[in-house]
Each structure stands twice: as C-alpha cells, then as structure tokens.
Amino acid sequence: MAEVYDLHCHSTASDGALSPTAVVQRAHQQGVTALALTDHDTTDGLAEAQCCAATTGIKLITGIELSTNWQNKCFHIVGLGINPAYPSLQEATRNLQNVRLERAEKIADKLAKKHITGAFDAVKKAAGSGMITRTHFADFLVSQHHVDSQQEAFDRYLAKGKPAYVATAWADLALAVSWITGSGGVAVLAHPLRYQLTASWMKRLLAAFKEAGGQGLEVITGRTNPDEIRVAANYAARFQLAGSTGSDFHSPANQWVELGRLAPLPSTVTPVWELFH
Numbered sequence: 001m002a003e004v005y006d007l008h009c010h011s012t013a014s015d016g017a018l019s020p021t022a023v024v025q026r027a028h029q030q031g032v033t034a035l036a037l038t039d040h041d042t043t044d045g046l047a048e049a050q051c052c053a054a055t056t057g058i059k060l061i062t063g064i065e066l067s068t069n070w071q072n073k074c075f076h077i078v079g080l081g082i083n084p085a086y087p088s089l090q091e092a093t094r095n096l097q098n099v100r101l102e103r104a105e106k107i108a109d110k111l112a113k114k115h116i117t118g119a120f121d122a123v124k125k126a127a128g129s130g131m132i133t134r135t136h137f138a139d140f141l142v143s144q145h146h147v148d149s150q151q152e153a154f155d156r157y158l159a160k161g162k163p164a165y166v167a168t169a170w171a172d173l174a175l176a177v178s179w180i181t182g183s184g185g186v187a188v189l190a191h192p193l194r195y196q197l198t199a200s201w202m203k204r205l206l207a208a209f210k211e212a213g214g215q216g217l218e219v220i221t222g223r224t225n226p227d228e229i230r231v232a233a234n235y236a237a238r239f240q241l242a243g244s245t246g247s248d249f250h251s252p253a254n255q256w257v258e259l260g261r262l263a264p265l266p267s268t269v270t271p272v273w274e275l276f277h
Contacts, residue, residue, distance in 0.1 A: 079185040
C-alpha cells in the first residue's frame with residue numbers, strides 16, 4: 001500500500017477544532033499512513049497523539065509550527081521529527097506562550113475600543129490549556145455575530161492593517177530553525193506562497209532559510225492549485241530543499257481542507273520524509 005503523508009495539521013493544543021486523539025483518528029479514517037501534528041508554538045498535544053497513533057497503526061511524526069520574524073515579516077516554520085524534550089525548544093515554547101498571551105490581551109483591548117467586549121475571557125476559555133491564536137478571536141467574533149465567517153473576521157479586524165491587528169515580536173527565523181535542527185528535526189518553510197512575496201523577496205528568504213539550516217519547503221498544502229505547486233517545486237529545486245506535503249487541517253467545518261486530501265508531490269522534488277527515515 002502506498003504511503004500517504006500529511007505533515008501539517010493542528011489540534012486543540014493550538015487552534016484546531018479536534019483533540020489530538022480525534023485528529024489522529026480522523027487522519028486514519030482518511031487513509032493517512034504518516035501524520036505530523038504541528039501545533040502552533042507548542043508540543044503539548046504530541047503525547048496524546050502518540051498514544052492514539054499506537055492503537056491505530058498510523059505513524060506519528062513529532063512536529064511543531066513555529067512563528068518567526070525575518071526582515072520585519074512573519075513566517076511559519078514547521079519542525080518535523082523533533083525531540084519535544086530538547087531544552088532549548090521547551091524554553092522557546094514557554095516563551096512563545098507568554099508572547100501569545102500578551103498579544104491576546106492587546107487584541108482584546110483593541111476590540112474593546114471598537115465596542116466589542118469580553119473577547120479575552122472568551123478566547124482564554126476556548127483555548128483552555130492550549131495556545132491562544134487569532135483563530136480563537138475570529139471564532140469569538142463569529143459567535144457574537146460581529147462577522148459571518150472566520151475570513152471576514154480577519155478581513156475586517158484581525159489582519160495586518162486592520163483595527164485589532166497587533167504586530168508581534170516572534171522568534172528570529174534563524175534561531176527558530178536552530179531549535180528544530182538542534183532537537184534532531186527537519187525545518188520546513190510552511191505554505192511559502194501564502195506570504196505573497198515578490199520573486200526577489202522569496203529568493204532572499206529561501207537563501208536566508210537555507211543558510212540557517214532549513215532543509216524543506218512545503219510544496220503541497222490543502223489549498224494549493226497546480227500553478228502554485230509548480231512554482232513551489234521550482235523554488236525547492238533551485239534552493240535544493242526537500243519538498244513537504246501537508247493539509248494544514250484545522251477543523252472538519254472547513255470542507256475545502258481535509259486530512260490526507262493532497263496532490264502528489266512532483267517527481268522533481270526530493271520528499272522531505274527521506275530526511276527523517
């Protein structure tokens with residue numbers, strides 16, 4: 001049977017709708033044979049996911065998605081095959097939890113100035129012991145009927161330049177890559193075309209990422225079209241980066257993004273899983 005890899009998804013440990021157990025079970029139902037749980041800035045869901053993976057026969061690859069800054073821009077780096085107990089990575093996730101908490105308080109304050117109250121208490125309750133993300137705020141805005149969808153919440157309030165946007169000092173990109181590689185993992189630049197960089201900026205980013213020790217590029221996501229796959233695959237080949245494939249699944253409510261529902265990786269790209277086998 002052919003292996004089906006999904007190396008990017010989220011659980012309730014960050015901004016996903018399903019518990020780590022439910023994510024693994026759903027991935028198994030969808031035919032995924034190797035899954036990486038990559039919650040934002042936390043590894044808290046991995047132990048639970050591993051327990052479920054052991055009962056379903058699915059291969060769980062330990063993962064994380066780190067928020068980073070480079071040239072005053074925010075980029076997401078996925079770590080695959082990491083050691084969650086690596087001290088530098090543990091310290092980093094603790095610090096990032098505080099950064100996210102402070103950002104949440106500032107977002108809530110900005111929403112209050114727009115006469116939208118109660119946001120902080122609501123998102124903290126929704127996140128539970130997990131990381132608070134902007135998706136929690138988007139869900140709150142939908143639940144309070146300020147917007148009709150998560151996308152509208154970002155477009156009207158949460159995206160850069162909007163009333164409740166908060167610029168955040170995330171980890172330096174090279175430092176974040178060092179946490180991943182130091183723990184024995186592979187650093188992958190997530191959804192590279194989502195940042196809407198010009199070709200010259202993309203080349204500068206990938207050169208810096210490669211120099212820092214980055215080894216992979218997410219060529220396939222749950223939303224990529226054939227043209228985007230071709231562009232990403234060309235970047236991967238040009239910079240000698242392995243290609244990764246991940247749905248970026250968050251919730252069953254999003255019918256357009258499903259675990260394991262991914263285009264095949266182009267044959268011109270070295271699969272990232274060859275680096276951690």
